[in-house]
Amino acid sequence: MRDVHTKRTFSSDFFAWALCGGVVGVDEVSVLIGGKAGDGINSAGALVARLFSRLGYRIYLYFDYPSLIKGGHNFAVVRATPRQVGAHRERVDFLLALDQETLRRHVAEVKPTTVVMGRSDRSQGAKVSVPVKEVLDRIGASDLMGNTCMVAAFARAAGVPWEILEEVIMAHITKETSLNIAVAREAYTGAIEVSPVPRAPGAAPPLPLLTGNEAIGLGLAASGLDLFIAYPMTPTSNLLHFLAEYATPLGLTVVHPENEIAVILMALGAAYAGKKAAVGTSGGGFCLMTEGFSLAGMAEIPVIVVMGQRAGPSTGLPTYSAQTELLFVLNAGHGEFPRLVVAPADVGEAYRWSALALQIAWDYQVPAVILVDKTLCEGSFSCGPDDLIQLPYVKPVSAGPKFPYLRYQNITDGVSPFIHPPNPLAVVKVNSYSHDEAGITSEDSGTATMMVEKRIRKGESLAEVVGSLPTVEVSGDPASRIGLICFGTMGGVCREVAEHLGIRCIRPVVLAPFPSAQVHAQIDGLTRVIAVEENATGQLAHLFAAHGIRVHHQIHRVDGRPFALEALIREVSGVIG
């Protein structure tokens, strides 16, 4: 075995710049690592994130990649903070470049104090040059471990103790672990401390990192999900992969059928037979699902649709984020029927509201949409015990079924008792046609009216229970008469902006049934309402307007990238003067 403990120092000019380094001056730290697709940038970002987790920080990780397998430019931004955030900063404290392209593209993220580290054989101009190739050659490791090498050099530069780096690699690099450790030790011992990152205040144990996709999957599983059905589509493919990997311990059946039309109809078939089913997709796949979504409305069969937004129209920017499907999901499916739409902002909300959406969809026999986006689905967040709790929802008391059984019994609250076959006492007939109480097709005027009214009453019952839940998140200065409104992942950056500028931030988590009273209670009294959305047309502003709320200014972002904190501060400041 090669002696990996040999002390060897990189040539001194690699670290000439280090003399003007110093301790990172604020209580948080941001790191950007970039390279080509195939360089393992996402896993390197996750390693960096986990180093900071062990120093007591909370993590927000944004991963940016184009729609290709090899080549192109990938980067991950890790922001480590004492309190959880949901946005990246405009500039970083460490820039780790596995290629020249990273240095070229991210000039704007560099500030005078940024520690810029570059792979010596593939980049020029970095203040700290890391001899990745030499290290790999000395250890006899393949180029695939270049990311480990860079992370190790960074760990040393940031003053992260070796034991922490070793623990993270042991826990999270499962292939050729010992060789990765050898590479890391060689790189770590050869590097020097440049700009040490202190431990975060308090001695909290490190928290797990979850992606939005994982949090949704766990929330659904915790709520008793039986089947997950999906056709792969960014940004929810990783939800399919995650639940398929853990299908056995979570007790799930996970199916990947021929297309999204089959996906949602299989889910409806399963729900008819009494098993809780969810599907995952993005806008294009959801287009195909809308006929099934409408069937769910008419047949009154629950289904959960995890709708990860990405930038369209059509194929659009497949691996970039958007908030362009709000009005689509609110109106999807022909005909009128009640639905539940929730838009979580972070992994905690993703877990809690996914769990709750499944329960509510089943209790009210409605389709439900968990409206998320690429930034949340594929971003990682620290996840504490407070994040994974149950929201205070109490299942409504429902009347039991009458016999002979009527699937669509015309009941006061509109929620007809649903028996799932087989039941020796009940013939269970569901129907896409307008139907009578027994589920038999009827085009009779009175029957059609009765059933429309029953579904509308069901929607009112749904709205009532939603009204009892914490549907609106509020942050910032409660005394301010200026308010930001937003939904979904914009919540993270808007909360920070509101706190920074001393204004309010009001964010409905439930978008259908729209929690009108709760939103009005927060909005009324504001003199200026500013909508911040990742779309071009102001879809949330439209929704607010439909509920009698005037939006005075709109801020949009349409390039698929999330707002950096400082960029949004400037935009909002420009509006409020």
Added chain:
Amino acid sequence: MTEQPSLITDAQNTWCPGCGNFAIQHSLKAILTDLQGEERDLSNVVLVSGIGCHAKIADYLNINSFYSIHGRTLPVATGIVLANPQLNVICCAGDGDMYAEGLDHLIFAAKRDIDLTVVVHDNRVYGLTTGQYTPTSPVGFRGRSTPSGIKERPINPLALVLASGGTFVARSYTGRPAHLKRVLSAALSHKGFSFVEVLQICATYNNLTAFYHERVLEVQDNEEDLNAAWSYVNAWDYNTDAKIPLGIFFKEDLPPDPSRSGEKPYLGGAERDVSSAIAAILHDRV
């Protein structure tokens, strides 16, 4: 034995006099009556229909039913079987339903060998939308959407299903009720994907009674001989004039494969410990 409820609902039957759908309904009702006689619990039977004249069978038979949408019987039925493999699921679909709007699902259901029975009510015309050509209408068929006659050739659905891996491939005819009942009964007993193409006449838009009576030929059942199966399915191409074989053309029992989609053992209930599983996943994510 307690008195059995009627297998026919009170819904008014609106099929045209002479419609081939009556024969299919009678055959299924006779099979269900036999099951009742064997004290089998009919609450384990689920009928899934598409949209079209055929689909009204969901209103007429007094059994569990999922009256779904055009072309989508198979994914609905597949979901039901995935959720509860103990249910006996019968998919009644039309030819436009199954071979046009929902063709992709047919290929994949055969590929998957999902354990259910498909009955295609193939009258080779759209009835409910008043007389357009379907994928099995012959060249020259004049429908309301193709007044000068279609030029494209019909598809041979049996060849398609056989090529897709179907493990039970059969054809019957509504003019041969005894044959129809025997084939449907065998299809329901088959463990795996059972496909029964039923030639039926449309009394209003495509009455081929005389044509079929002259040509249908009941042949000996075939089991695992694939060459014989291809001979049967290729004997008539739905277009040219030939004898039309009726029978079970292919039957193969695949060994149960737990990894195959749809047969994955469902853990469910008390065997699941989701909380521990989540705790373990969170631990791994630190």
